[in-house]
Amino acid sequence: MEEELVIQNVSVHFGGLKALDNISITCPPKKIIGLIGPNGAGKTTLVSAITGFATLASGEISFRGKKLSGLSPNLITKCGIARTFQIPIIPKKLNVREILDTAMAYTEHHAKGIGFASPEGVASFCRMTQLLDTECRSLNLPQLKRLELARVLACGPRIILIDEVMAGLGIQDTQDTLVLLQEIYKLSVGILVIEHVMSVITTLCDYVFVMSNGKLLTEGVPKEVLRSPEVQKVYLGEDISFDDI
Amino acid sequence: MMERQSVLQMGWLARSWVSYLIVLLCGGLLALYGDPFYVQITLGITILTILAISWDILARTGQISFGTAAFFGIGAYSTAILHVYLGVIGSWLIGIILAIIIALLFGRALLKLQGMYFAITTFAFSLALPVVALVLSPITGGAAGITPYVFWGGNRRLQLLMCILFLIFAMIISDWFLQLRLRVAAFLIRSHPELAFSSGIPVVKTKIITFGVSGGLAALAGALYGGLYGFIVPEDAFNPLWSVLPFAIALLGGVDSTLGPIIGGVVLRILEEKTKDLIGSYGYQLVVGAVIILCITLMPDGILGLLKRIVRQCTNLWKKS
Numbered sequence: 183m184e185e186e187l188v189i190q191n192v193s194v195h196f197g198g199l200k201a202l203d204n205i206s207i208t209c210p211p212k213k214i215i216g217l218i219g220p221n222g223a224g225k226t227t228l229v230s231a232i233t234g235f236a237t238l239a240s241g242e243i244s245f246r247g248k249k250l251s252g253l254s255p256n257l258i259t260k261c262g263i264a265r266t267f268q269i270p271i272i273p274k275k276l277n278v279r280e281i282l283d284t285a286m287a288y289t290e291h292h293a294k295g296i297g298f299a300s301p302e303g304v305a306s307f308c309r310m311t312q313l314l315d316t317e318c319r320s321l322n323l324p325q326l327k328r329l330e331l332a333r334v335l336a337c338g339p340r341i342i343l344i345d346e347v348m349a350g351l352g353i354q355d356t357q358d359t360l361v362l363l364q365e366i367y368k369l370s371v372g373i374l375v376i377e378h379v380m381s382v383i384t385t386l387c388d389y390v391f392v393m394s395n396g397k398l399l400t401e402g403v404p405k406e407v408l409r410s411p412e413v414q415k416v417y418l419g420e421d422i423s424f425d426d427i
Numbered sequence: 428m429m430e431r432q433s434v435l436q437m438g439w440l441a442r443s444w445v446s447y448l449i450v451l452l453c454g455g456l457l458a459l460y461g462d463p464f465y466v467q468i469t470l471g472i473t474i475l476t477i478l479a480i481s482w483d484i485l486a487r488t489g490q491i492s493f494g495t496a497a498f499f500g501i502g503a504y505s506t507a508i509l510h511v512y513l514g515v516i517g518s519w520l521i522g523i524i525l526a527i528i529i530a531l532l533f534g535r536a537l538l539k540l541q542g543m544y545f546a547i548t549t550f551a552f553s554l555a556l557p558v559v560a561l562v563l564s565p566i567t568g569g570a571a572g573i574t575p576y577v578f579w580g581g582n583r584r585l586q587l588l589m590c591i592l593f594l595i596f597a598m599i600i601s602d603w604f605l606q607l608r609l610r611v612a613a614f615l616i617r618s619h620p621e622l623a624f625s626s627g628i629p630v631v632k633t634k635i636i637t638f639g640v641s642g643g644l645a646a647l648a649g650a651l652y653g654g655l656y657g658f659i660v661p662e663d664a665f666n667p668l669w670s671v672l673p674f675a676i677a678l679l680g681g682v683d684s685t686l687g688p689i690i691g692g693v694v695l696r697i698l699e700e701k702t703k704d705l706i707g708s709y710g711y712q713l714v715v716g717a718v719i720i721l722c723i724t725l726m727p728d729g730i731l732g733l734l735k736r737i738v739r740q741c742t743n744l745w746k747k748s
Contacts, residue, residue: 233625254631255624264625271622276611281626284611289627337627 186211186372187232187263187341192241194224194231194396201227203396204241209341214363214373216383216404219393220416225376226268228393229343233265234258246340260289262340266330266347268376274319278310278329281318282336291338298335308332308362324355331362341372348379360386380408392416443602446686447595454591458584466583468700470655472692473590474648475672477597479680479688481644482673484604487683488637489617490534491542494549495645496669497556501526502646503653503664507575508566515576523646530642534635553670557661570660575650577657586655593651594689597644601685604637610683613637679722681729690730695719 187209194202202224209215217225230236232243234255243250250258259265273281282301291298298304305311308328313321321329327347334342344363348356356379363386367373377383383390384404392399392407394416400407407413457469482495505522513521533552540548560567567573579585604613615623616630623630649669653659672695673688680691698718702711726733 235621235624254629255621256627256629259625259627267621267625271619273615273619273622276614280607280611284608284615284628285626287608288612288629333626337625 186246187374188244189228189232190242190244192228192231192243193239194227194236195239200396201236202231205393205396205398206241207391207398207401209372209374210389212370212372213388214367214375214386216387216390217374217376217393218378218380218383218390219399222395223393224396225393226345227396229265229345229374229376232258232343233263256288259337262290262338263343264289264334264337264339264341265343266327266334266345268345268349270323270326270330272318272321272326275317277315277317278305278321278332279314281329281333285333285336286338289337298338301336304332304336307335307365309358324351327351327355327359328362331359331366335366335371339371341374342366344373344375344377346376346378348377348382356382384408443598443685447598450595450598450689451591454594455588458587458591463583466587468696470583470587470590472696473587473594474652474655475676475696476689476692477594477648477651478645478669479673479676479692480597480601480685481641481648483677483682483684483688484601484644485637485641486677487604487610487613487617488634489541490537490634490638491546491674492549492641493546493670493674494551494553495641495673496665496667497549497553498526498530498642498645499649499652499669500553500556500560500661500665501529501642502649503575503659504560504567504573504649505646506650507573507653507659510576518576519650522650523643526646526649527639527643530646531635531639533642534638537638538631538634550667550670553665553667557665560661560665567661572658572660572663574658575653578654581657590651593647597647598685598689600640600644604640605683605685675719677729679719679729681731684731687729687731694730 187207189205189207191204191206192202193200193204205224205228207228217228219225227236231238232250234250234253234257238251241251245261245263248261250261250263253261279301282304286298286301286304298307301314302311305314308331310325310328310332313325318326318329330347331344348359351359360382363373363375375383375386387404389401390404390407391401392413399412399416400410454469454473457465461469478495478499481498482492485492502523505525506518509518509522512518537545537548561569564570578589603609612623612628612633615626615628616633620630649664653664676691676695677688678691679695680689681687695715699711699715702714705711706714722730728735
């Protein structure tokens with residue numbers, strides 16, 4: 183199996199806090215991969231480390247054989263790794279078209295399946311055509327989260343890192359986002375999802391990594407991993423299992 | 428790879444040529460037929476406006492400079508010093524390229540600084556340079572000053588025509604940086620750097636390049652200034668006013684635009700002259716200062732912003748009726 187995204191012995195320190203503690207992960211290509219763990223486990227820090235926002239204290243990250251560590255975030259985006267932000271960053275004054283167009287202008291088109299040649303293409307794929315000329319200040323939360331997805335697609339990515347894109351969404355919006363993610367996956371774009379909603383992980387992901395305290399706890403197929411006693415322990419405490427909830 | 432649709436290309440030029448024409452006509456008519464007094468004032472306005480445009484280009488990326496005087500002075504001095512060796516055109520080319528190189532290096536060094544830290548460092552730089560000019564007196568003439576080449580033998584009308592042409596050149600550069608994608612990119616770099624990075628915008632490169640371009644334009648203004656009067660001294664060429672005025676003019680006229688600095692420059696100078704007439708040469712600065720404070724508090728988007736709002740309201744009324 184070709185190794186796509188390889189994270190080797192990576193540590194990230196914030197002062198005395200070891201946000202990532204010597205973690206190694208190898209993501210298989212062309213899969214929907216889940217990244218779960220309790221709050222403070224270091225999931226978002228891992229995304230920041232991959233995309234060049236966090237400085238590595240040690241270790242190395244490579245993507246399709248190319249070393250990423252040390253590159254600036256915009257170059258990493260250009261390599262085909264696009265991330266969303268947990269809390270959508272909202273440029274209130276800009277409209278959807280401007281954001282998508284800028285992301286397109288400054289990146290290269292990696293994914294074979296995506297024929298997005300224009301902001302309109304991405305917008306219609308994400309079902310936000312009618313919002314193209316809307317300023318971000320008048321978008322609601324589901325629309326902003328949708329815009330984050332559209333923006334990473336506009337970057338023409340090989341893999342997208344989705345950081346809690348469904349947090350705070352209602353049932354219908356979550357369902358729509360799930361469908362959209364599956365459609366993106368069909369375009370042969372790799373997906374790494376951080377998510378707290380376990381049903382999303384089990385329906386969406388082929389493979390899942392569990393993090394705790396900056397370390398990799400375990401990995402495997404979602405259903406099996408969620409059954410494992412150590413995962414249930416870090417999430418829920420000693421005596422409860424996911425089946426009880 | 429599918430070819431991407433490009434949204435802008437030369438559209439910006441098609442939109443802005445009217446403003447170039449207006450500046451050329453007004454400036455040209457004034458230069459040819461205007462009262463010598465107004466020719467003199469307009470000369471000052473063009474130089475200040477080029478400087479304010481240079482400040483604005485940099486400010487669009489969030490780099491609020493208090494040191495335009497540094498590059499203004501560098502431009503004035505480098506062209507004056509090199510004139511002896513390279514002639515007029517050579518000294519201007521090399522002098523301004525030199526200023527751009529210094530600006531690129533300085534911009535690179537200041538990358539990590541933001542907001543007031545950035546502002547005060549640029550200000551310190553502009554305060555340090557006159558000292559350098561004094562110390563290097565064998566080259567710069569020290570406190571006794573230096574005599575640059577005077578354009579058109581001191582003919583103010585021809586000098587104004589030349590300044591107007593360079594102002595239009597500065598406007599074209601400014602408008603190039605305002606074309607849709609660069610405007611959005613600069614806005615993201617200024618207000619949402621993480622989003623800029625993760626949209627693939629080369630944040631670092633863009634910041635350094637704008638610093639270089641801004642420094643080059645400020646140096647151009649300085650070179651013009653030297654060429655008008657044929658005599659510069661350190662405390663004049665590096666006068667902190669050359670740092671403060673562009674800032675004030677851009678805020679007064681409207682930031683993030685090409686026309687804003689021009690409107691601001693014209694309004695400020697007219698205001699200055701009128702109040703000087705009314706109040707006399709001692710108290711007038713007080714009134715000018717008060718008017719600037721009032722304008723900036725009441726019109727956060729500057730005069731240009733106010734004009735745009737009025738036009739929008741009028742068109743809305745027009746549509747309704």
